Amino acid sequence: MNRIRLLDHLVLMLGVFVMVAPVVVAFMTSTHEAADIHRNGLSLAWGGHFTETYNTVLTREGGFTGKITGARMIWNSLILGIGFAAGKIVLSMLAAYAIVYFRFRLGTLFFWMIFTTLLLPLEVRILPSYEVMNRLSLTNTYTGLIVPLLASATGTFFFRQFFKSVPEELLEAARIDGAGPFKFFIDVLVPLSRTMIAAIFIIMFVYGWNQYLWPTLMTTDERFFTLVRGIKQILLVWVGSNIPDYNEAFALAILAMLPPVMIVLIFQRWFIKGLTESDK
Amino acid sequence: MAAISIKDVSKVYNGGVTAVSAVSIDIADGEFIVLVGPSGCGKSTLLRMVAGLETISQGEVAIGPRVVNDVDPADRDIAMVFQNYALYPHMTVYENLAYGLKNRRTPKAEIDARVAETARMLELQPYLERKPRALSGGQRQRVAMGRAIVRKPSAFLFDEPLSNLDAKLRVSMRGEIKRLQRRVGTTSIYVTHDQLEAMTLADRLVVLSGGRIEQIGRPLDVYHRPATTFVASxxxxxxxxxxxxxxxxxxxxxxxxxxxxxxxxxxxxxxxxxxxxxxxxxxxxxxxxxxxxxxxxxxxxxxxxxxxxxxxxxxxxxxxxxxxxxxxxxxxxxxxxxxxxxxxxxxxxxxxxxxxxxxxxxxxxxxxxxxx
The missing domain is CATH 2.40.50.140 (Nucleic acid-binding proteins)
Structure with missing residues (x-):
């Protein structure tokens, strides 16, 4: 028994090592100077330039306009991530509510139409979407960044399955208790979906946070650059004969990781509940 | 409180299946009527038509003087107790009891008073701040009944409310339901497949089979003078x-x-x-x-x-x-x-x-x- 447990732990430790080691390496390397990194490669030792590097990354005004800081990019990423996740949840809950609780004609057909779009990644429609946003002159706005991505087949599907598992009697009891469709949604369905909402929020936030192609396409104005895009920007210097600021790129990567990690930590209790048990 | 009259009521589903055919029952004010029959006999469908949860294909249901065929369930002045209780899981017992009153814009003070009175009647005071999941089956059942009583409706509709309880609890809850109904004197329709429950609770029994009424009568009359072999068995x-x-x-x-x-x-x-x-x-x-x-x-x-x-x-x-x-x-x-x-x-x-x-x-x- 003990030996089996030891083996279990070894497997787990191996897993932890594989997952965490690159992050540790990235963090340690980020505390060295760019020239050091260029000469010696990655490093596992503490470089001693932690405050400097991270301070520079967060507050130095850079870019073509000379006004863009790392903090600004984090802010943009947060707006995109949260707006994206919250918008998707609202939209897909309403869509699922309509599909499950209102018997309108062709409802099932519409659901399957939405569902099949699951098969199409964003990249398939990225040019038409860009064109639409461009004509609406919504490029370089938060609206343009967020709105076209809100329709979510995944979210609609999850909420549909969840609503279907809510006992019919609950709706009937609410009807007899005098709750109309809107009240039932707000007073009963939304509170019941809390864990589900948390789970989808995490997934969607991380997804939105990590968007690269769409923000790259939609924003030419540096003020709207997201963090993920900013990392790329630093390495672009390579084109010249400068040594790229490896330390800053690593620091930004570490910073880019933090918010999703925190979101997961905060919501994880609900997240697991939402995906495994139903609170009914 | 009100009399309920069910006149030639039928339910035909879209596929042409007839669940209830031309059933007529006159229920006096304050009477306890039990609809009893094997599963699939249409008793629940009939109850749900009275509640307004199913549309009425033919015939007429009147609560008091008012024909309610096209009236929303919320406006029929009825309360229903479901088999699986259908309590709102995220609300406390107090909120569960108060929800129907709140939706009817009852003043806060009156809600408090009525919930307190109902809780006392059902001995639920210690649990008012608990969520349903922290209650036992019998307590949940009492909350479900409380939710009906607190509204002071003109009729109670019970849809197999005791089926999810164990045998011993069922017997004591049966007594409790009977006592409560006597005390508040509200017209009640109670659906069950359990003939013993039907016999002990009913002022009058309605035995249903295949969507039709086999016999209506006082429990002992039905017992001693079954109108058909179906009722007899x-x-x-x-x-x-x-x-x-x-x-x-x-x-x-x-x-x-x-x-x-x-x-x-x-x-x-x-x-x-x-x-x-x-x-x-x-x-x-x-x-x-x-x-x-x-x-x-x-x-x-x-x-x-x-x-x-x-x-x-x-x-x-x-x-x-x-x-x-x-x-x-x-x-x-x-x-x-x-x-x-x-x-x-x-x-x-x-x-x-x-x-x-x-x-x-x-x-x-x-x-x-x-x-x-």
Whole structure:
């Protein structure tokens, strides 16, 4: 028994090592100077330039306009991530509510139409979407960044399955208790979906946070650059004969990781509940 | 409080399936009506039509003076108790009770007062701040009933409210429901498939089968004078024995035996004869009028059920456990306790003197004992 447990732990430790080691390496390397990194490669030792590097990354005004800081990019990423996740949840809950609780004609057909779009990644429609946003002159706005991505087949599907598992009697009891469709949604369905909402929020936030192609396409104005895009920007210097600021790129990567990690930590209790048990 | 009238109500589903056909029931103000029947007999559908959760295909449902066919469930002034309680899981007991009142814009002070009164009546005060998941089955059931009572509706609708409880709790909740209904005096319709529940709760029973009414009547009337063979076999436990026999003159031929009926029977030829298990008496062989071949015996404690054959027809006799069972037995029957049914239609054939059920013994106590 003990030996089996030891083996279990070894497997787990191996897993932890594989997952965490690159992050540790990235963090340690980020505390060295760019020239050091260029000469010696990655490093596992503490470089001693932690405050400097991270301070520079967060507050130095850079870019073509000379006004863009790392903090600004984090802010943009947060707006995109949260707006994206919250918008998707609202939209897909309403869509699922309509599909499950209102018997309108062709409802099932519409659901399957939405569902099949699951098969199409964003990249398939990225040019038409860009064109639409461009004509609406919504490029370089938060609206343009967020709105076209809100329709979510995944979210609609999850909420549909969840609503279907809510006992019919609950709706009937609410009807007899005098709750109309809107009240039932707000007073009963939304509170019941809390864990589900948390789970989808995490997934969607991380997804939105990590968007690269769409923000790259939609924003030419540096003020709207997201963090993920900013990392790329630093390495672009390579084109010249400068040594790229490896330390800053690593620091930004570490910073880019933090918010999703925190979101997961905060919501994880609900997240697991939402995906495994139903609170009914 | 109000009377409810159900007039020629039918439910036909889209596929053409008829769940309820032309049912009419007049329910007096304050009456406790139990709809009873096997699953699929349309009893729940009928209740849901009264509640407004199902549309009424044909006919008319009136609560009080008002026809409610097209009225929203919320505006019918009814409250319903569901089989799985249907409590809102994210609300505390207090919020569950208050929700219906809140939606009707009842003033806060009155909500508080009514919830407090209901909680006292149902002994729920200690649990008002708990969520339903922290309550036992019986407590949840009481909250569900509280949610109905607190609204002071003109009618309670119960949809198999005790089916999810264990047997012991069911008996005590049954008593509680009966007491509460007496106390608040609200017209009630109660759906169940359990004939014992139906017998003990009802002011009047409605026995349904295949979407039609088989019989409406007071529990003892239904028990002692079942209108059809279906009712005879459904109400009472063990079920009434139904065997076929031949009537000639004043005599009934039952298997090998000939029984003198002592009175005239308004029928001749083949009939279905109904015998309640507790109306049969066992004697040592040769003393009774019917030879009885014992197949097996079920011991229930106070009673024992003796299964056996008369001729080739199975019969069950319920006898006291006190006397030892003779090795070989015969049966005797009191002719006045026999029920006759038309062998083709299953309808009861009334005999003179049939309409005095209260003079007959062996009513509810025997029934309770048989089921427990």
């Amino acid at each position: 459904f109400i009472g436990s063990p079920a009434m024995n139904l065997v076929s026999g031949e009537v000639h003159g004043g005599k009934l031929a039952l298997g090998p035996a000939l029984i003198d009926l002592g009175a005239t029977v308004p029928t001749q030829g083949t009939v279905t004869v109904g015998l309640r298990a507790e109306d049969l008496r066992l004697h040592p062989e040769g003393e009774g009028s019917l030879p009885f071949r014992v197949d097996y015996v079920e011991e229930l404690g106070a009673q024992r059920l003796v299964h056996g054959l008369v001729g080739d027809q199975p019969l069950v006799a319920a006898v006291s456990s006190e006397n030892p069972l003779p090795a070989t037995v015969s049966l005797s029957i009191t002719p006045s306790r026999l029920h006759f049914f038309d062998s083709a239609s299953g309808r009861r054939i009334d005999r003179p003197g049939d309409d005095r059920p209260e003079t007959l013994a062996g009513g509810l106590p025997a029934l309770e004992a048989a089921a427990s």
